[in-house]
Amino acid sequence: MIPVGFEYARPGSVDEALALLTEHGEDATVLAGGHSLLPVMKLRLAAPELVIDIGRLPELSYITVDGDEVAIGAGTRHSTVETSSVLATECPLLPAVAATVGDPQVRHRGTLGGSLAHADPASDLPAAVLALGGDVVLRSTRGERKVPITSFYTGVFSTVKEPDELIVEIRVPRTGTAGWAYEKFNRRANDWAIVGVAVVDGRVGLVNMGSTPLRASTTEAALADGASIADAAALADQRTDPPADLTATADYRRHLARILTKRALTTAAG
Amino acid sequence: MSATVKVDMTVNGTGTSADVEPRLLLAHYLRDVVGLKATNIGCDTTSCGACTVLVDGESVKSCTVLAVQADGTSVTTMEGLEEAHPVTAAFRAEHGLQCGFCTPGMVMASVGLLSENPTPTEREVREGLEGNLCRCTGYHNIVRAVLAASGQDPQAATAHPSRSGA
Ligand SMILES: Cc1cc2nc3c(=O)[nH]c(=O)nc-3n(C[C@H](O)[C@H](O)[C@H](O)COP(=O)(O)OP(=O)(O)OC[C@H]3O[C@@H](n4cnc5c(N)ncnc54)[C@H](O)[C@@H]3O)c2cc1C
Ligand code: FES
Ligand code: FES
Numbered sequence: 001m002i003p004v005g006f007e008y009a010r011p012g013s014v015d016e017a018l019a020l021l022t023e024h025g026e027d028a029t030v031l032a033g034g035h036s037l038l039p040v041m042k043l044r045l046a047a048p049e050l051v052i053d054i055g056r057l058p059e060l061s062y063i064t065v066d067g068d069e070v071a072i073g074a075g076t077r078h079s080t081v082e083t084s085s086v087l088a089t090e091c092p093l094l095p096a097v098a099a100t101v102g103d104p105q106v107r108h109r110g111t112l113g114g115s116l117a118h119a120d121p122a123s124d125l126p127a128a129v130l131a132l133g134g135d136v137v138l139r140s141t142r143g144e145r146k147v148p149i150t151s152f153y154t155g156v157f158s159t160v161k162e163p164d165e166l167i168v169e170i171r172v173p174r175t176g177t178a179g180w181a182y183e184k185f186n187r188r189a190n191d192w193a194i195v196g197v198a199v200v201d202g203r204v205g206l207v208n209m210g211s212t213p214l215r216a217s218t219t220e221a222a223l224a225d226g227a228s229i230a231d232a233a234a235l236a237d238q239r240t241d242p243p244a245d246l247t248a249t250a251d252y253r254r255h256l257a258r259i260l261t262k263r264a265l266t267t268a269a270g
Numbered sequence: 271m272s273a274t275v276k277v278d279m280t281v282n283g284t285g286t287s288a289d290v291e292p293r294l295l296l297a298h299y300l301r302d303v304v305g306l307k308a309t310n311i312g313c314d315t316t317s318c319g320a321c322t323v324l325v326d327g328e329s330v331k332s333c334t335v336l337a338v339q340a341d342g343t344s345v346t347t348m349e350g351l352e353e354a355h356p357v358t359a360a361f362r363a364e365h366g367l368q369c370g371f372c373t374p375g376m377v378m379a380s381v382g383l384l385s386e387n388p389t390p391t392e393r394e395v396r397e398g399l400e401g402n403l404c405r406c407t408g409y410h411n412i413v414r415a416v417l418a419a420s421g422q423d424p425q426a427a428t429a430h431p432s433r434s435g436a
Contacts, residue, residue, distance in 0.1 A: 001314050005272040008292030008338050031339075038334050039316060041293075051292065055339060079328070103401025104383065105319065108328040109335065189400040190317070 003041035010053040014168060017054050021164045022141045024050050030166065031055060032075060032114035035106050060113070060168065065090060068174055074113025074167040081112055091172050093180040093200045097128040100184045113167040119157045122192045124184060127213035129170060131198040131205030137169035153212035175200055179268035183260040187247065194248050195256040199264040209240040209257055219261060229269065233262035277341040281306065282350030290337050297321045299337035300347055308348040308374040319402030322375035323347050329382030348374035357381050357419045364424060366415035368406035376402050380416045389420050392428050
């Protein structure tokens, strides 16, 4: 399978990339790791006229502590997140979740920014950043804005990001020793999550339980009111709208959300 | 047709260069432009790992990387491993292949794995190769081969205490 022909640009800086995006608008698509974009281009479900390759901009690849937060460049690869010693101590949920993405080859290419931008509700990392209550930093030639992840997603494969904007950074709180866990349920090695549940510091993020990553808000509220883990987890599928597909019915996903939330909360409680 | 782009890439230690269409996949660059046919294309959907090569030392699936993305990098294919490479030698000794179709990708994924984790456990080998499918061997001999290539005794490293009694 071969993509439709396209023009290719590899800007040498974020500023150059932003200028190209402003100039070409919707005709241009950003390429980071390419592990979501190239498969859809090969299937010819996407046929951009211009591909802007930001995959090797050193400016977008970093993990640094900044006050109460860890700032992660959007171009940071899953394998770098997975093995980061900074994240291991400051925000251990994130490397643990990154380690469950695809396989080593996928993790050598895919990026955190690409995963958040792609907005696949079956992706692991968006729900993890949601559970963390992180922020997405967007930049264009018009300026920069910081969007809380809670208002970043608008639907399946869609976000509030404008076509001329790049995700440049993801900011997550330094959760340190707060309890955390990630439960990903799938049937075969290498598969996407049928359902995933990320827990950190009493917050719960759900993978594949609706058209966007979701917080199990009813569970979180019950926990805050002092409910037991079992009682709170039994509410994990409330206010969700899980899809039905070849791997699972919506009801089965609801069941998984409750069970996995119970397991994750139990692990996080140590 | 879109304008071609010049790429320069070191493949197995030798400089290569060509004007290519941006949509050319690295797997096709290696096979059709450079003429190295060890790298197989199996699924063409990032699932099977048959097309695995190393880019700057890291394993990638070359059916899902554009040749232009590998411009300026150093690529290693199975042809680039020396004759007596410990991983290929171990695949031979442990019968880590039957039809051989998955083998170039399996070997390159194993070389990449061992460079990141020189002494993996059996579980780490299985997880490290989770992106590579083999329809013939049932995987056990491949896992043994990688353990042997890491200098471990595959018999001891795959001994499961729970199965030893009985
Ligand atoms: C075989 C396979 C298995 C996988 N398994 C999993 C899995 O289990 N869990 C999981 O979560 N993911 C999985 N993935 C997806 C993988 O994590 C992707 O790498 C990731 O979703 C996209 O990141 P990328 O850098 O490759 O983005 P790309 O493919 O380069 O881009 C994806 C989209 O995001 C846009 N984009 C990228 N970066 C930016 C940016 N900085 N600013 C604005 N827009 C941007 C692009 O324009 C494009 O629309 C899998 C992929 C494959 C091929
Ligand atoms: S051919 Fe590339 S993963 Fe199967
Ligand atoms: S040896 Fe035949 S597919 Fe692996």
